[in-house]
Amino acid sequence: MRLILLGPPGAGKGTLATxxxxxxxxxxxxxxxxxREEMKSDSExxxxxxxxxxxxxxxxxxxxxxxxxxxxxxxxxxxxxxxxDGFPRTTVQAEDLDGMLDKIGEPVDRVVYMExxxxxxxxxxxxxxxxRDCDAIYHITNKPAKxxxxxxxxxxxxxxxxxxxxxxxxxRMDVYLKNTKPIIEYYQAQGKLINIDANQDTNVSLDFLIxxxxxxxxxx
Ligand code: AMP
Numbered sequence: 664m665r666l667i668l669l670g671p672p673g674a675g676k677g678t679l680a681t682x683x684x685x686x687x688x689x690x691x692x693x694x695x696x697x698x699r700e701e702m703k704s705d706s707e708x709x710x711x712x713x714x715x716x717x718x719x720x721x722x723x724x725x726x727x728x729x730x731x732x733x734x735x736x737x738x739x740x741x742x743x744x745x746x747x748d749g750f751p752r753t754t755v756q757a758e759d760l761d762g763m764l765d766k767i768g769e770p771v772d773r774v775v776y777m778e779x780x781x782x783x784x785x786x787x788x789x790x791x792x793x794x795r796d797c798d799a800i801y802h803i804t805n806k807p808a809k810x811x812x813x814x815x816x817x818x819x820x821x822x823x824x825x826x827x828x829x830x831x832x833x834x835r836m837d838v839y840l841k842n843t844k845p846i847i848e849y850y851q852a853q854g855k856l857i858n859i860d861a862n863q864d865t866n867v868s869l870d871f872l873i874x875x876x877x878x879x880x881x882x883x
Contacts, residue, residue, distance in 0.1 A: 664689055664744040664876070665769060667751070669846060670777030672835045673784035673791075674861045675868070677800055679777070680748045682869050689744035692734055694727055694752075696798060699824075717825045719834035721752060721842060728759045735763060753842045757849050773879065774850040775872060777861035781836070788832050792821040 664687055668676040677693060684691040698716050701709035708726075715722045731750055735741055751757040764770050790803040796819030801808045808814060812821050826835065850856045857875050859868045 665764070665772050666745070667747045667771055667774040667850075668749075668777065669774055669843070669850070670861055671779055671784055671839045671843075672832065673787040674777035674779040675787070675865050676748045676777060678865045679775075679861075679868055679872075680746050681800075682865065683746055683872070686869075686873065687744065687746075689746050690738065690740050691746050691748060692731070692741075692750070693748040694722075694730065694750040695748075697730065697734075698722065717831075719826050719831040719838060721838055724753055724755045724759070727752070728756055731760065732763055751846060752839075754845055754849060757846050771855060773857055773876065774855045775857050775859055776847055776850075777859050777868070779861040783862050784836070785829065785832060788827045789829065791827055792823055794819040795822055796820075 666683070666689075668674075668680055670676055677696075680691045680693065683689070695716070698709070698712045702713050702716065703709070708730075712722045712726065714720075721727075727750060731747075735745075747760075751760050761770070787802065787805070790805065792801045792803060792808070793799070794801075794814035794817065797814060797817045799814050799816050800806075801814075801821060803811075808821060813819070814821060826832075847856065857872065859871060861868055
């Protein structure tokens with residue numbers, strides 16, 4: 664199965680992706696996670712993208728598309744299927760992705776659009792905390808860790824993303840509305856969109872999505 668998760672920052676793409684990955688045993692590819700890893704290791708790519716990521720601006724299309732192309736070509740585990748989280752984010756990226764997948768005859772099956780309201784986004788992002796070691800996602804009130812600054816899974820330290828502050832969240836929302844929202848129509852026109860109310864709990868979204876995907880499987 665080849666899926667894309669689309670939605671504003673704070674829609675819960677990462678949380679839903681973690682559950683879907685377990686359920687369907689497919690590879691989770693998050694461009695944001697890859698960039699943060701590269702920044703942590705202070706690689707050339709990490710240094711190149713740092714200013715964009717921390718400022719909430721988009722990394723140039725050519726850099727992101729090249730990254731995804733390499734991943735899809737070089738990682739044999741993607742043959743089982745994949746879940747793209749945070750890519751594509753512009754119409755150019757969506758067209759490039761279609762081009763790449765058409766070449767290998769493995770088009771995207773479904774695009775999940777996680778619609779979310781602004782107050783929910785701000786509440787989720789300002790309270791989000793991440794484990795430095797295993798990337799597990801917490802929230803200070805919605806999903807607190809047992810010890811406030813330590814991961815329940817691996818005891819790693821929790822941190823707040825540099826771009827999860829109100830000012831940068833506003834930039835990210837503007838960037839999303841201008842660049843990423845138009846992709847919804849692009850996939851709608853392909854008949855691939857599944858709409859989810861992502862204001863609700865992620866487990867409710869997961870059940871809804873699984874029902875939709877099961878219906879697809881029956882009709883194929
Ligand atoms: P995310 O973790 O998905 O919220 O992404 C964090 C940041 O990484 C974004 O605000 C961008 O700066 C950058 N980024 C991630 N994916 C992309 C993409 N597909 N295109 C451009 N920039 C991206």
